[in-house]
Amino acid sequence: MATTERLDRYRLHEHDWESFEALREWFEWEVPDRFNMAAYVCDRWAEETPEATALFVEDHTTAGDARGDGSGATGSYTFAEFEAEASRLANHLAASGVGHGDRVGVNLPQKPETAIAHVAAWKLGAVSVPLSTLFGPDGVGYRLADADATACVVDESNADALRRARDEYNIGLGTVLVVDGAPQDDERAYADAVAEQDADREAVETDAEDDALLIYTSGTTGDPKGVRHVHRMLLGHLPGVQTNANFEFGEGSRFWTPAEWAWIASLFDLVFPALYYGRPVLAYHGGEFDPEAAFDLLDRYDITMAFIPPTALRFMMQVDSAGYDVDTVEAIGSGGESLGESVSEWAEATFGGALVHEGYGQTEANVTVVENGELAEKRAGSMGLPAPGHEVTIVDPETAEALPPGEVGEIAVRYEGDPVCFVEYWNQPAKTDAKLRNGWLLTEDLARMDEDGYVYFESRKDDVIISSGYRIGPEEIEESLASHEAVADAAVIGVPHDERGEVPKAFVRLADGRAPSEGLRSALMDHVKDRLATYEYPREVEFVDELPRTSTGKVRRQRLREREGIAD
Numbered sequence: 001m002a003t004t005e006r007l008d009r010y011r012l013h014e015h016d017w018e019s020f021e022a023l024r025e026w027f028e029w030e031v032p033d034r035f036n037m038a039a040y041v042c043d044r045w046a047e048e049t050p051e052a053t054a055l056f057v058e059d060h061t062t063a064g065d066a067r068g069d070g071s072g073a074t075g076s077y078t079f080a081e082f083e084a085e086a087s088r089l090a091n092h093l094a095a096s097g098v099g100h101g102d103r104v105g106v107n108l109p110q111k112p113e114t115a116i117a118h119v120a121a122w123k124l125g126a127v128s129v130p131l132s133t134l135f136g137p138d139g140v141g142y143r144l145a146d147a148d149a150t151a152c153v154v155d156e157s158n159a160d161a162l163r164r165a166r167d168e169y170n171i172g173l174g175t176v177l178v179v180d181g182a183p184q185d186d187e188r189a190y191a192d193a194v195a196e197q198d199a200d201r202e203a204v205e206t207d208a209e210d211d212a213l214l215i216y217t218s219g220t221t222g223d224p225k226g227v228r229h230v231h232r233m234l235l236g237h238l239p240g241v242q243t244n245a246n247f248e249f250g251e252g253s254r255f256w257t258p259a260e261w262a263w264i265a266s267l268f269d270l271v272f273p274a275l276y277y278g279r280p281v282l283a284y285h286g287g288e289f290d291p292e293a294a295f296d297l298l299d300r301y302d303i304t305m306a307f308i309p310p311t312a313l314r315f316m317m318q319v320d321s322a323g324y325d326v327d328t329v330e331a332i333g334s335g336g337e338s339l340g341e342s343v344s345e346w347a348e349a350t351f352g353g354a355l356v357h358e359g360y361g362q363t364e365a366n367v368t369v370v371e372n373g374e375l376a377e378k379r380a381g382s383m384g385l386p387a388p389g390h391e392v393t394i395v396d397p398e399t400a401e402a403l404p405p406g407e408v409g410e411i412a413v414r415y416e417g418d419p420v421c422f423v424e425y426w427n428q429p430a431k432t433d434a435k436l437r438n439g440w441l442l443t444e445d446l447a448r449m450d451e452d453g454y455v456y457f458e459s460r461k462d463d464v465i466i467s468s469g470y471r472i473g474p475e476e477i478e479e480s481l482a483s484h485e486a487v488a489d490a491a492v493i494g495v496p497h498d499e500r501g502e503v504p505k506a507f508v509r510l511a512d513g514r515a516p517s518e519g520l521r522s523a524l525m526d527h528v529k530d531r532l533a534t535y536e537y538p539r540e541v542e543f544v545d546e547l548p549r550t551s552t553g554k555v556r557r558q559r560l561r562e563r564e565g566i567a568d
């Protein structure tokens with residue numbers, strides 16, 4: 001097996017931490033020359049704790065029911081079973097010609113095969129390419145063609161989209177395996193393909209700098225970019241994830257996220273860190289996000305740590321949770337967009353005693369700013385402090401020079417020696433050059449930092465609204481609107497205005513049972529005016545049935561600008 005050293009610096013849960021500062025001072029990176037993620041999240045546990053559970057599985061879709069008794073299929077995989085299945089798939093892929101550095105698409109929902117497919121690719125030294133099942137033919141086609149993938153594992157729910165993508169895009173896929181569905185043409189059924197293989201294949205020795213993951217940005221601001229990550233990136237996540245999760249990775253811990261296993265935050269803030277520590281993760285496949293089901297799962301599986309994005313928490317706020325016992329939940333991590341005080345307060349009250357922590361990151365450099373309410377006070381409006389091991393500062397967006405505390409500028413991460421940072425954008429050297437300047441990875445997000453290092457998110461560089469010379473972040477207005485009882489969801493953009501240059505315009509989805517009216521429109525404007533600066537209230541409010549969001553739940557303000565005819 002590829003060597004697996006103990007790497008003590010990442011076992012943060014074995015310590016009693018007194019302060020965030022002490023932890024930050026103590027922590028230093030420990031990246032071995034040879035490091036293969038598959039050896040650490042799978043193979044080692046198959047040897048050390050083969051009977052421990054790696055995955056709990058619950059599937060409520062048609063495919064799940066077909067395997068079960070009509071009430072959905074449930075089951076689990078021990079680490080020994082997880083490893084055996086990953087070995088079988090790796091053997092099939094190897095027999096089909098997949099080798100070191102080749103790209104393997106993973107277009108699956110939350111199913112055991114998703115984690116298995118990533119691990120199988122890494123065992124071979126190949127590169128996994130996570131793909132959302134919400135992508136249609138263009139989403140899948142664009143990414144697989146761009147990645148020049150040689151194989152893809154797809155779920156029956158997305159097999160048709162992949163078929164159309166193969167017709168319409170120039171994708172040289174030699175191998176397509178269909179999970180839980182009928183294969184067509186040159187495709188094969190996943191189950192048949194793995195059944196005929198040996199359950200024995202060790203992870204190859206890889207360099208920590210070898211490619212492991214080609215993951216696409218959410219595409220919130222334009223065409224998604226392929227982000228090249230190498231094996232060390234998992235280690236780069238661990239201190240931030242551990243801190244955010246309040247070190248809840250000890251024995252008895254159980255993990256779940258409702259976020260699709262195609263996004264960096266679900267895969268590397270939860271799934272693979274949990275498996276790195278030999279702890280089980282729930283793979284729940286139930287179709288669209290259902291807030292009641294979320295409470296039910298937290299209750300039935302005695303989940304101790306969950307990563308729940310703000311959008312999902314906002315949906316959970318709308319249901320009555322009184323009948324669910326969620327006392328096992330010790331920590332909730334959230335992020336990907338601003339969490340907001342009202343959601344955070346609600347979550348802390350609902351999950352009595354649980355710590356709710358916002359984290360900040362992006363596909364290129366994830367979990368670099370974190371909260372930990374036990375080690376450092378939370379500060380209103382802040383996402384927390386630079387995570388252990390990461391140097392984060394605010395720079396002038398023009399010069400990439402550091403700015404003094406209190407000034408708004410661009411969040412920057414020192415990338416040299418930081419294992420969480422990406423290598424480059426795939427086939428986009430000009431974009432990489434613009435992203436890495438003066439030793440800093442520029443996040444394209446605006447924020448300020450106080451004297452003590454707390455980071456306060458303002459907005460994405462592209463979303464900032466300039467009204468009468470004031471710079472306004474849409475998130476603050478959205479948060480203010482969301483705190484009104486009639487509002488379920490809100491998004492804000494800047495629209496042109498003769499005198500002021502731009503003014504904020506809000507798109508509002510009302511809570512169930514509330515109807516649009518002129519009275520409500522002005523009540524919402526007054527609500528924001530009361531709470532924020534007068535120049536910040538939305539001069540226009542449009543009621544909508546739905547807001548455009550990415551597959552990761554982020555609001556696509558660019559789409560709203562397009563609708564208004566003001567996109568760049």
Ligand SMILES: Nc1ncnc2c1ncn2[C@@H]1O[C@H](COP(=O)(O)OP(=O)(O)OP(=O)(O)O)[C@@H](O)[C@H]1O
Nearest residue numbers: 217218219220221335336337338359360361362363
């Ligand atoms: N806690 C947070 N608060 C506010 N925004 C956040 C937070 N965490 C992440 N974000 C936002 O999400 C972004 C990272 O998202 P991701 O890497 O998934 O792709 P994207 O930036 O949405 O896509 P694209 O680059 O294609 O537009 C961050 O740069 C930031 O704008």
